[in-house]
Amino acid sequence: MTSPATEYAVSLLASLADAGVRDLVLSPGSRSQALALAAAEFEAAGRLSVHVRIDERSGGFLALGLAAESGVPSVVITTSGTAVANLHPAVLEAHHSGVPLIVLSADRPLEMRGIGSNQTTVQPGIFARAVGWVRDVEAPRSGPVDHEAVRALARDAVGEALGGDSHGPLRRSRGPVQLNVAFREPLSSGDQILPAARPEPVEIPLGGVPTILEVDLEPATLVVAGHASGPHAEAVARALGAPLVAEVSSGARFGPHLVSSYRALLDDADFGGRVRRVVVFGHPTLSRQIPSLLTREGVEVVVVRAAGAEAYDPGRSARVVEAVEVTRASTGSGPSEDAAHRAWVGRWVHTSRRLLEAGTDAVQPGPEDETDAGATDRSEVAAQAEFLRREVQLLRRPVTRRALAEALWRVSWPHDRLVLGASRLIREVDEIVPGKKILVHANRGLAGIDGTIATATGIAIASQRDDPAAGTTRVLVGDLTMLHDVGSMLLGLGETRPRLQLVVGNDGGGTIFDGLEVAATASPEAMTRVQFTPHEVDLSALARAYGWQHVEAATRSELDQALVARYDGPVLIEVPLTR
Ligand SMILES: Cc1ncc(C[n+]2csc(CCOP(=O)(O)OP(=O)(O)O)c2C)c(N)n1
Ligand SMILES: [Mg+2]
Secondary structure (H helix, E strand, C coil), X not given: CCCHHHHHHHHHHHHHHXXXXXXXXXXXXXXXXXXXXXXXXXXXXCCCEEEECCCHHHHHHHHHHHHHXXXXXXXXXXXXXXXXXXXXXXXXXXXHHCCCEEEEEEECCHHHCCCCCCCCCCCCCCCHHHCCCEEEECCCCCCCCCHHHHHHHHHHHHHHHCCECCCCCCECCCCEEEEEEECCCCCCCCCCCCCCCCCCCCCCCCCCXXXXXXXXXXXXXXXXXXXXXXCHHHHHHHHHCCCEEECCCCCCCXXXXXXXXXXXXXXXXXXXXXXXXXXXXXXXXXXXXXXXXXXXXCCEEEEECCCCCCCCCCCCCCEEECEEEEEECCCCCCHHHHHHHHHHHHHHHHHHHHHHHHHCCCCCCCHHHCCCCCCCCCCHHHHHHHXXXXXXXXXXXXXXXXXXXXXXXXXXXXXXXXXXXXXXXXXXXXXXXXXXXXXXXCCCCCCCCCCHXXXXXXXXXXXXXXXXXXXXXXXXXXXXXXXXXXXXXXXCCCCCCCCEEEEEXXXXXXXXXXHCHHHHCCCHHHHHHHHHCCCCCCHHHHHHHCCCEEEECCEHHHHHHHHHCCCCCCEEEEEECCC
C-alpha cells in the first residue's frame, strides 16, 4: 500500500515539474525519504534532473548554480534539523543576487514539534527575511491527495521564486522560497505510480514600466553595469551616447562604448570629475570608485532595479526605476550634438584602451630579452631562431595574477562559462580584461568565498545539458576559496561529471588582506596568523582523493596548455602564485 507521504511527494514533484522545474538537488535523510525516492522515479522517467550531494551546503550552492545558469527555479530537498540550516548561505546569496530557488524541507508533523523530538527545530521561517514566501504544509493524511491544490501550491512556489506575485499584480524580486512539508509515519512506501505529465509552465511578465531617459549632452552621463546587469545596459549606453563601465560579471562587458580601465578614469577630474548623471544597472561591487561617484555631490543617480532584493543605492538618494527607455531630446539632437557625444565617449574609450595596453602583462619582452641593436644584417633564419628563443624564455616565466587573468579571458569564448570566486582574482580580471561576450558568473550577492565550487558545478551541468555546443566551465578561485568548498569536489558515483576546470591561484593564504590599510602598521605575525591564515595543503592529494585530475601550471606556457587541454571530467589546475 502506498503511504500518504509517498502519494503526496509524488504529486508535489509532478506538480513542480509541470510548473517548469527541471533540476532537483537532494541530500539523503529519513524524514525526506518520500521526496527523495519519488525524485529518483521522476529522474528515471526523464521528467526531472536529479543531483545528489551528501552535504546540504554543497547541495544549496549547486542548486544556486543550476538556477543561475538556467534561469529556472531549482528545488533543493533536505531532511529536518541542521540539514535545513546548511542551506542558509546559498539562500542568502540567492536572496541578494535574485536567483530563484525552492527549498523543500521535510519536517516532523505539528504534534512532534516543540517537545524535544529528535532532529526537530523550528523550520518554517528559519531563513527569516531572506525568503519572501514560506508555506508550512501539514503532514498528508490517508485518503486521496487533492492534486489540484498541490498543483496550485507548486505553481505559487515557482511563481514567487521567479518574482511574480501569485496573488496580486506586483512584480517582486526573484529569489528563494521555502516549502516546508511535514511527514508522518510511515514515511514512505516502495510502490509509486507517477501521474502523466501535464506541463503548465509558470510565465512571469518581465520588466516593469520604463522610465524615459533623454539623450542629451547635459547632464554628462555615464552608464554603470554592475553584476548581472545583462546586455541591455550596453544597448542603453550606446543609445544614450554614454561611456559604459561594465564589471566583468555584468553580462555587458562589450561594445564600442566600453571603458575597461575605469578605475583610473573615474579617479581623474577630467573624466570621472565631469560626470553629472549615472545610470546604474545590476549590482556593482568590485571597485571603490563607483560608490564614491554615486555618493558625490551634484551627481544624479538613476538605478534600474536589478534582480536582487535590494536596489544599489549607496547615497540613499537615487531615483530607483523599474526599467529605462531612451529617446532623443526634442532639442539638442542635431549633427553638432552627435559629434559632441562621440567626442565625449571617444575620449573615455580611447584613453581606456591606451591604459589597458600599457598595463598588459601579456608576453612582452622584458629587460633581459632586449635584442642586440647591432644585429641588423642577421639572416632571416637566425632572426627567427632568436624570436623563438625569446618566446620560449618568456613562456617559461612564472605566472602572475595578471597573466592568469589574461590567459583565462583569452581562452574563453561565448560557448564557455567563466565563474569567478570572491577575493583578489575577480578584481584582477575586472581591472584588465577587454570587451568580449563571455558568460561570466559570480556570487556577488554577498561576495562570499563559500560554495564556489558547487555553484560552478551547477553552472557547468546546466550549460552542458541545455546547449549541445556548450564548452568548458572554468572557475577561477584563490586557495582559501577552494579549501572552503573542498567538500563540493565530492561527486558521488552516478553523478554528472561536467567539463569543469577548477583553476586555483595558490598563494598559500588570503593575500587580499595584505592590501588592507592596517597591514602597514599591524604586526606582520598577527596579520599572517589571523588574516592571511597560512596553510600548506597538498592540493594534488585532495584532487586525487576526490577523483579529480590535477595539473600544476607554474609557467605561462604550462598554463596556456592546461587551459585548452582536453580532460575526461573535472580537473584542478593549480597555479602557484607568490604572496
Ligand atoms: C564565507 C566567507 N568567509 C569569509 C570571507 C572573507 N574573505 C574574503 S576574501 C578571503 C580570503 C580569500 O583567500 P583566497 O581565496 O586564497 O584568495 P586570495 O585573496 O589569496 O587571492 C576571505 C576569508 C568571505 N568573503 N566569505
Ligand atoms: Mg590565496
